[in-house]
Amino acid sequence: MGATITEKILAVHSAREKVTPGDLVNCEIDTIMCHDVTTTPAIDMLEKYGIKDVCDPERIVIMPDHFVPNKDIKSAEMVAKIRRWAKAQNIRQFFDLGRHGVCHALLPEQGFVTPGKTIICGDSHTCTHGALGAFSTGVGSTDLAATLATGKLWFKVPESQRFIVSGHLPEGVYAKDIILQIIGQIGVDGALYKAMEFCGEVIDELSVEGRMTICNMAIEAGGKSGVINPDAKTLEYVRTRTDTKFTVYRSDADAQYAQTFEINVSDLEPVVAFPHLPGNVKPVRLAAGIPVDQAYLGSCTNGRIEDLRVAAQILKGRVVAVGTRMIVVPATTEIWKQANREGLLDIFMAAGATVSTPTCGACLGGHMGILAAGERCISSTNRNFVGRMGSPKSEVYLASPATVAASAMAGKIADPRQYL
Amino acid sequence: MEGNAHVYQNNHINTDEIIPARYLNCDQEAELAGHAMEDIDVDFLKKVKTGDFIVSGDDFGCGSSREHAVWALRGAGIRAVIANSFARIFYRNCINNGFPAIECPGAAQAIRDGDRLEIDLAAGQIVNLSQNQTVQFRPLPDFAREMIAAGGLMAQIKKELK
Ligand code: SF4
Numbered sequence: 232m233g234a235t236i237t238e239k240i241l242a243v244h245s246a247r248e249k250v251t252p253g254d255l256v257n258c259e260i261d262t263i264m265c266h267d268v269t270t271t272p273a274i275d276m277l278e279k280y281g282i283k284d285v286c287d288p289e290r291i292v293i294m295p296d297h298f299v300p301n302k303d304i305k306s307a308e309m310v311a312k313i314r315r316w317a318k319a320q321n322i323r324q325f326f327d328l329g330r331h332g333v334c335h336a337l338l339p340e341q342g343f344v345t346p347g348k349t350i351i352c353g354d355s356h357t358c359t360h361g362a363l364g365a366f367s368t369g370v371g372s373t374d375l376a377a378t379l380a381t382g383k384l385w386f387k388v389p390e391s392q393r394f395i396v397s398g399h400l401p402e403g404v405y406a407k408d409i410i411l412q413i414i415g416q417i418g419v420d421g422a423l424y425k426a427m428e429f430c431g432e433v434i435d436e437l438s439v440e441g442r443m444t445i446c447n448m449a450i451e452a453g454g455k456s457g458v459i460n461p462d463a464k465t466l467e468y469v470r471t472r473t474d475t476k477f478t479v480y481r482s483d484a485d486a487q488y489a490q491t492f493e494i495n496v497s498d499l500e501p502v503v504a505f506p507h508l509p510g511n512v513k514p515v516r517l518a519a520g521i522p523v524d525q526a527y528l529g530s531c532t533n534g535r536i537e538d539l540r541v542a543a544q545i546l547k548g549r550v551v552a553v554g555t556r557m558i559v560v561p562a563t564t565e566i567w568k569q570a571n572r573e574g575l576l577d578i579f580m581a582a583g584a585t586v587s588t589p590t591c592g593a594c595l596g597g598h599m600g601i602l603a604a605g606e607r608c609i610s611s612t613n614r615n616f617v618g619r620m621g622s623p624k625s626e627v628y629l630a631s632p633a634t635v636a637a638s639a640m641a642g643k644i645a646d647p648r649q650y651l
Numbered sequence: 652m653e654g655n656a657h658v659y660q661n662n663h664i665n666t667d668e669i670i671p672a673r674y675l676n677c678d679q680e681a682e683l684a685g686h687a688m689e690d691i692d693v694d695f696l697k698k699v700k701t702g703d704f705i706v707s708g709d710d711f712g713c714g715s716s717r718e719h720a721v722w723a724l725r726g727a728g729i730r731a732v733i734a735n736s737f738a739r740i741f742y743r744n745c746i747n748n749g750f751p752a753i754e755c756p757g758a759a760q761a762i763r764d765g766d767r768l769e770i771d772l773a774a775g776q777i778v779n780l781s782q783n784q785t786v787q788f789r790p791l792p793d794f795a796r797e798m799i800a801a802g803g804l805m806a807q808i809k810k811e812l813k
Contacts, residue, residue, distance in 0.1 A: 280809045302676070373718060376805060377808050380808055381812070420663070597675075
């Protein structure tokens with residue numbers, strides 16, 4: 232019987248010949264990513280238990296992003312503490328302001344994600360990195376502290392679900408629409424504890440960025456990880472960013488899946504997730520006309536260069552509706568610079584949007600675009616929970632960058648296809 | 652363990668609701684506790700007494716990995732969460748903190764708000780003193796019970812590192 236990519240990676244990293252779903256394994260972790268919110272408690276725990284040294288500073292990458300640039304004194308103190316700790320621990324890989332970005336966009340961009348790796352971070356969207364054929368999952372601060380101390384972490388080997396995405400993606404429909412559609416179909420706990428493996432001709436056709444958008448939202452279906460078998464595109468993406476050695480694992484043809492879903496996207500329309508769950512997914516036409524106070528383009532889901540290009544294409548020569556505010560947040564410093572070179576930032580500013588420095592910002596209701604009671608936002612982010620972007624009485628609709636841009640112009644939720 | 656039940660029948664209560672991100676510039680349990688559940692139940696803190704339990708539906712604790720959710724509940728006096736099912740990261744965070752997360756399908760429907768409960772972790776039993784009923788749940792897996800007994804993951808690791 233064959234094995235899935237997830238089983239192969241977990242077996243190798245726990246020094247076993249093979250593993251079966253349900254096995255408890257103590258797994259070697261190759262890359263430990265730390266951001267500002269969940270790392271300070273981990274540092275406190277290491278101190279409390281008298282653990283003086285991290286396992287290996289070279290495995291650790293620090294990328295403060297949530298409240299960056301520091302939004303208040305408390306968040307400034309948190310990052311200051313992380314800086315002191317990193318220095319004391321000789322952690323060189325620190326992406327401070329000026330090289331900063333949303334960690335899940337920055338980690339692969341900077342070449343830290345390679346196929347076959349194991350990666351953890353104290354952040355639920357760590358599932359993003361499976362897009363490059365790694366096993367990558369989000370954990371809490373205690374797990375983070377334990378891994379910083381030992382370089383290992385316990386896991387229950389997950390069952391895998393396979394999502395075969397076939398057909399031809401229509402114009403105006405994007406990776407975001409595919410993953411929202413899948414979450415709408417299986418529900419926000421439809422993949423609870425499972426590895427979601429995406430494959431099929433549509434996934435093959437997607438760019439690496441689009442694949443990241445898909446894997447990023449595995450957690451919104453309750454998944455432990457999202458993963459895509461590496462191909463030539465993956466290798467090209469990785470090779471231009473790092474020369475470290477890695478091993479490519481792929482699922483066997485006779486691997487076992489808990490479930491297989493076949494999704495044909497040829498007739499898929501742009502979709503939105505209504506408040507207050509990412510699984511409340513409906514075609515955009517059913518939301519068309521709902522007024523929006525804010526349009527937010529950014530985050531680890533859709534703040535990459537491709538996303539900015541799509542939005543700029545729609546906004547070029549047009550303007551954001553009076554009464555609607557549009558905020559564009561390139562996910563990393565490199566993306567910001569690239570967008571600047573391509574003239575995208577000018578297009579946004581000319582349209583009456585504003586462009587911010589990279590940050591998680593308002594995606595989690597931190598800063599830089601918080602919603603007031605009664606306000607409504609169309610957002611390219613990944614969560615529309617109660618109060619996620621501000622007041623518990625505000626509303627968030629999730630959609631693709633194209634739908635966000637179209638809605639910003641219309642001042643109400645709009646189908647992007649009419650503007651392409 | 653004995654205490655009162657605070658029942659939230661909804662499914663998918665997420666960690667943004669348990670502790671909103673606007674309070675994540677702090678990681679002190681006592682301070683977080685002051686905001687536990689405030690976006691879905693402004694009276695939560697007034698009702699909870701030390702030793703009480705939360706009872707909820709499917710997929711409790713979904714969303715963000717913030718362990719602050721466990722600390723906020725524990726700080727507010729909650730001693731265990733009973734739910735039909737749990738989201739994965741929240742479940743890990745509970746076990747790692749030595750904080751019982753009890754999976755008991757149907758609990759949110761069977762237990763009424765305010766019921767007095769007695770929980771026996773080893774036996775996998777909830778005695779509902781108010782309704783005179785006993786419900787069995789699947790006892791926590793061995794590794795989880797060992798971790799809770801050791802005082803959580805860090806305490807266990809500290810022992811191993813020695
Ligand atoms: S961009 Fe949003 S979802 Fe992504 S890591 Fe930041 S806060 Fe979390």
